[in-house]
Amino acid sequence: MKHEELEHHCQIEALITAISGRWKLLIIYWLAQGSCRFNQLQRNLGRITHRTLTRQLTELQEAGFVLRKDFKSIPPHVEYSLTELGQSLIPLLREMHDWAAQNADKLPPPSGFPK
Template sequence: MEEPNPDENCLIEPLIEAISGKWKLLIIFWLAQETSRFNQLQRNLGKITHRTLTRQLSELQDAGFVTRKDFKTIPPHVEYSLTPLGRSLIPLLQVMHDWAATNAAKLSVQK
């Protein structure tokens, strides 16, 4: 990787903005496993609130990482999945996972 030039824009800044926050990468992680309905995502994520998950999914849709499919049924049936752009983040998540596994003992973050 080249040494950053302080006079140029940081190319990863838009990515960081699009995936920043506690939940977005975890949402992408779970959607990389399978297409999911809202309640399944909420169960997978644990302590996320309904409002926060709704907001995070909306922001991920706006960024082009997630798609929402509404089956127009009663009761409502909506599924979320990764777009091709969202799937392109999977190798990045894998590298982050591998790094975390290697450095777990050094991480001071407690669950």
């Protein structure tokens, strides 16, 4: 593999590692609609557990895609939103959506859904 190909491969691998997992792209999708509180995000995602959502949000924060804003109030009020870097993924998600819509008949149903 040439140096340029290796560098390109490593960049793609870094992106895939940062957004991999069952929930991360869906979290980014919902946050692209606007900032969201934890419980609303969990309702939007459906069957995600509290622990998994917490872990996925933390990983997305560490990767620089998601911002957590704590309003320091009682009762606690925390909102999540996309950073500028996270917002830069929105065109990629739109492309993925369009591709999936064009190829829906060739794709298996998402796990947990009836066939």
